[in-house]
Amino acid sequence: MSIHPFAGKPARPEDRINIGQLVSDYFLQTPNVSLATEKVTFGTSGHRGSASKRSFNEHHIIAICQAIAEFRRENNIFGPLFLGKDTHALSEPAFASAISVLIANGVNVVVQNDALSGRGFTPTPVISRLIITHNKTNADKVADGLIITPSHNPPSDGGIKYNPPHGGPAEGGITKKIEQRANEIITAGLVDIKKLPYQEAVNSALLTKEDFIGDYVxxxxxxxxxxxxxxxxxxxxxxxxxxxxxxxxxxxxxxxxxxxxxxNEVVDSSFAFMPLDKDGKIRMDCSSKYAMAGLIAxxxxxxxxxxxxxxxxxxxxxxxxxxxxxxxxxxxxxxxxxxxxxxxxxxxxxxxxxxxxxxxxxxxxxxxxxxxxxxxxxxxxxxxxxxxxxxxxxxxxxxxxxxxxxxxxxxxxxxxxxxxxxxxxxxxxxxxxxxxxxxxxxxxxGQPCYGRVEAVASLEQKRVLTALSSADVSAKSLAGDKILQVLSHAPGNNAAIGGIKVVTDNGWFAARPSGTEEIYKIYAESFIDDEHLQSIIIEAQAMVSAAFKAAGL
CATH class of the missing domain: 3.40.120.10 (Alpha-D-Glucose-1,6-Bisphosphate, subunit A, domain 3)
Incomplete structure (x- = not known):
C-alpha cells in the first residue's frame, strides 16, 4: 500500500467527519441484515462499523444488548455489568442505547461516576480489572462488561465488545451466539427488544455510578x-x-x-487534531509513525x-x-x-x-x-x-x-x-x-526486519484464504530458503489460524483475512535484511494470488 502524500501531516477540513450527520444516521438509518456488510458481525475485537454505511446503527446496538441480556440469564450471570465508552462520536449514542436496553432487562449497570455528563470515559483494561476484582469475592453474583469502542478505527466508526466474567474478550463460541441472536432480533423487526426511555433508565435504581479512575489507579x-x-x-x-x-x-x-x-489534552470526537495516517485517513493508531507524528516530534x-x-x-x-x-x-x-x-x-x-x-x-x-x-x-x-x-x-x-x-x-x-x-x-x-x-x-x-502489507479482498477471497491449508502450498522454498513448516493451526493450542503461516530458518510469512475490514493482510519477517524481507513478501503475495486464481477468483 502506497503512502498518502499527506501522511503524518495535520488533518485538512475535507478530512473531518460531519458528526451531526453521523449521529443522525445512527438513529435514522435501518440496516438490512440479509447483507453481509450490514449484519451484526463480531471480529477479533467485537462488532464495528459506521452509521453512514448502515453497519453500526441503533438497531445493531439494542439487538446486541438484548442478546447479551438473554445470554446473561441463560448463563446465570446475575452480578453487575460494568459499562464503558470511549471518545468516538458514535460511542455516546450507543452508550445511551445500551443503558436503555440493559436496565429494561433488569441488569444492574455500573458506569463511571461522570459518564452521564458528557465525559466519564472508560478504557478497556479498566473494565477488565473491575470484572476481575469483583469476581474474586462475589462468586455467587459474577460480573461482566461491555465497552463501547471501535478501538483505533477512524472517527466515523463505532464499536461494541463484550467481556464475560473472565474479564477478557469473549471467545468465539460466545460471540457467535450473540451475533446470531442479534441478527434474528433485527430480522424479526425488534419485537423482542425490551427498552426503557433513556431518562427513565438513568433514573433507575439499577444504574450505579462508581469512581472507576480511583479504583484502577x-x-x-x-x-x-x-x-x-x-x-x-x-x-x-x-x-x-x-x-x-x-x-x-x-x-x-x-x-x-x-x-x-x-x-495533548484535547477531546474531540472528530479527532481533527490528529495527523493523517499512512493512507490519508484519521486513525488513532499508536503504533503508526504517521499518527504519532506529533509525539515523535x-x-x-x-x-x-x-x-x-x-x-x-x-x-x-x-x-x-x-x-x-x-x-x-x-x-x-x-x-x-x-x-x-x-x-x-x-x-x-x-x-x-x-x-x-x-x-x-x-x-x-x-x-x-x-x-x-x-x-x-x-x-x-x-x-x-x-x-x-x-x-x-x-x-x-x-x-x-x-x-x-x-x-x-x-x-x-x-x-x-x-x-x-x-x-x-x-x-x-x-x-x-x-x-x-x-x-x-x-x-x-539477531536483528529482525518485520513488515506488514494489506490488499483489498472480497468476501469470497477472504473465505478462500481462511480455508487454506498446507496442502494448498506447493512451493518448497521461500526467498531462497527451504520451507520448514506450513501451518494452518497454531502450535500453542492447535486452533485454526484462519489462513496460513510459512516458516524457514531465516524468516516467515503469515497471510490471513481481516475480521473487520474488506482486506487481507500479509505479515512477514526476515533475520537477514530488508531485501530478503521484500522477497518474502513478494513471494507470499504470489502464493495468495495463486490460491485465489485456483478458486476461480
Missing part, C-alpha cells in the same frame, strides 16, 4: 514498580490521542508523584514518551534514542525485562500471536521459558492470564498484558497503561530506555 503499584519510576525522576510525555484514558494520567501522576506531562523533551489508542488497550513507546519503537521490538524487550525482574513461576508461559516477531521465540529460548504461539486475537490469552499460567500475552498490533508483581492476574484484556508505564520502569531500573535495551537483545539474538 490505586491498584497500579500492584503491577508496576511506581516507586522506582518516581525515585529515578523519569520524565514521561503522554499523548492520549484524545482517548478514554485522558483523565487517568493526572491522577496517576498525583498518586505516585510521577513527572508526567500530558502533551517532541521525543527529546522527555526520557520516555507514550501514546495510546482511544480505548487504551494498545500502546506506543517513543524514546529519544530510537523514536517510535516497532511494537514487536518492544514486546521482546518487555518480555525479557519482566522475566528477569519479576519473581514469577518458571513454568509460566510467554504468550505470543503467530504473527508476532520470532525475536520473542529467541528470547524465550535464551531464558529457558516456555513459549505458546496462538492465532491472532487477544482472546487466546484470556484463560492463561486468568489462571496465571501465562506470565505475558502480547500481540503484534501493540497490545499486551502481564501478571501482577506477585504473580496473580492483573487483567485478561490488553492494557495500554501498564505497557506504557513499564517503559518508564525499564529505564528507571536498568538505566537503558527500551530502544537501547532492544539493541542489546538484537546484537545477541
Amino acid at each position: 490505586n491498584q497500579l503499584d500492584q503491577v508496576i514498580d511506581m516507586q522506582a519510576i518516581a525515585k529515578a525522576g523519569i520524565s514521561i510525555g503522554v499523548d492520549p490521542l484524545g482517548g478514554s484514558g485522558i483523565d487517568y494520567w493526572p491522577v496517576i501522576a498525583e498518586k505516585y508523584q510521577l513527572n508526567i506531562n500530558v502533551v 517532541i521525543k527529546d523533551d522527555f526520557d520516555i514518551s507514550v501514546g495510546n489508542d482511544p480505548d487504551f488497550d494498545r500502546h506506543g513507546i517513543v524514546t529519544p534514542s530510537g523514536g517510535l519503537m516497532n511494537p514487536n521490538h518492544y514486546l521482546a524487550v518487555a518480555i525479557h525485562y519482566l522475566m528477569t525482574h519479576r519473581d514469577w513461576s518458571e513454568t509460566c508461559k510467554i504468550g505470543k500471536t503467530l504473527v508476532s516477531s520470532s525475536l520473542i521465540d529467541r528470547v524465550a529460548k535464551q531464558l529457558s521459558r516456555p513459549l505458546s504461539e496462538v492465532p491472532v486475537g487477544f482472546k487466546w490469552f484470556v484463560e492463561g492470564l486468568a489462571d496465571a499460567s501465562y506470565a505475558f500475552g502480547g500481540e503484534e498490533s501493540a497490545g499486551a498484558s502481564f501478571l501482577a508483581r506477585d504473580g496473580s492476574t492483573w487483567t485478561t484484556d490488553k492494557d495500554g497503561f501498564i505497557l506504557a508505564l513499564l517503559a518508564a520502569e525499564i529505564l528507571a531500573v536498568t538505566g537503558k530506555d527500551p530502544y537501547q535495551y532492544y539493541l542489546e537483545l538484537a546484537k545477541t539474538l
Whole structure:
C-alpha cells in the first residue's frame, strides 16, 4: 500500500467527519441484515462499523444488548455489568442505547461516576480489572462488561465488545451466539427488544455510578514498580490521542508523584487534531509513525514518551534514542525485562500471536521459558492470564498484558497503561530506555526486519484464504530458503489460524483475512535484511494470488 502524500501531516477540513450527520444516521438509518456488510458481525475485537454505511446503527446496538441480556440469564450471570465508552462520536449514542436496553432487562449497570455528563470515559483494561476484582469475592453474583469502542478505527466508526466474567474478550463460541441472536432480533423487526426511555433508565435504581479512575489507579503499584519510576525522576510525555484514558494520567501522576506531562489534552470526537495516517485517513493508531507524528516530534523533551489508542488497550513507546519503537521490538524487550525482574513461576508461559516477531521465540529460548504461539486475537490469552499460567500475552498490533508483581492476574484484556508505564520502569531500573535495551537483545539474538502489507479482498477471497491449508502450498522454498513448516493451526493450542503461516530458518510469512475490514493482510519477517524481507513478501503475495486464481477468483 502506497503512502498518502499527506501522511503524518495535520488533518485538512475535507478530512473531518460531519458528526451531526453521523449521529443522525445512527438513529435514522435501518440496516438490512440479509447483507453481509450490514449484519451484526463480531471480529477479533467485537462488532464495528459506521452509521453512514448502515453497519453500526441503533438497531445493531439494542439487538446486541438484548442478546447479551438473554445470554446473561441463560448463563446465570446475575452480578453487575460494568459499562464503558470511549471518545468516538458514535460511542455516546450507543452508550445511551445500551443503558436503555440493559436496565429494561433488569441488569444492574455500573458506569463511571461522570459518564452521564458528557465525559466519564472508560478504557478497556479498566473494565477488565473491575470484572476481575469483583469476581474474586462475589462468586455467587459474577460480573461482566461491555465497552463501547471501535478501538483505533477512524472517527466515523463505532464499536461494541463484550467481556464475560473472565474479564477478557469473549471467545468465539460466545460471540457467535450473540451475533446470531442479534441478527434474528433485527430480522424479526425488534419485537423482542425490551427498552426503557433513556431518562427513565438513568433514573433507575439499577444504574450505579462508581469512581472507576480511583479504583484502577490505586491498584497500579500492584503491577508496576511506581516507586522506582518516581525515585529515578523519569520524565514521561503522554499523548492520549484524545482517548478514554485522558483523565487517568493526572491522577496517576498525583498518586505516585510521577513527572508526567500530558502533551495533548484535547477531546474531540472528530479527532481533527490528529495527523493523517499512512493512507490519508484519521486513525488513532499508536503504533503508526504517521499518527504519532506529533509525539515523535517532541521525543527529546522527555526520557520516555507514550501514546495510546482511544480505548487504551494498545500502546506506543517513543524514546529519544530510537523514536517510535516497532511494537514487536518492544514486546521482546518487555518480555525479557519482566522475566528477569519479576519473581514469577518458571513454568509460566510467554504468550505470543503467530504473527508476532520470532525475536520473542529467541528470547524465550535464551531464558529457558516456555513459549505458546496462538492465532491472532487477544482472546487466546484470556484463560492463561486468568489462571496465571501465562506470565505475558502480547500481540503484534501493540497490545499486551502481564501478571501482577506477585504473580496473580492483573487483567485478561490488553492494557495500554501498564505497557506504557513499564517503559518508564525499564529505564528507571536498568538505566537503558527500551530502544537501547532492544539493541542489546538484537546484537545477541539477531536483528529482525518485520513488515506488514494489506490488499483489498472480497468476501469470497477472504473465505478462500481462511480455508487454506498446507496442502494448498506447493512451493518448497521461500526467498531462497527451504520451507520448514506450513501451518494452518497454531502450535500453542492447535486452533485454526484462519489462513496460513510459512516458516524457514531465516524468516516467515503469515497471510490471513481481516475480521473487520474488506482486506487481507500479509505479515512477514526476515533475520537477514530488508531485501530478503521484500522477497518474502513478494513471494507470499504470489502464493495468495495463486490460491485465489485456483478458486476461480
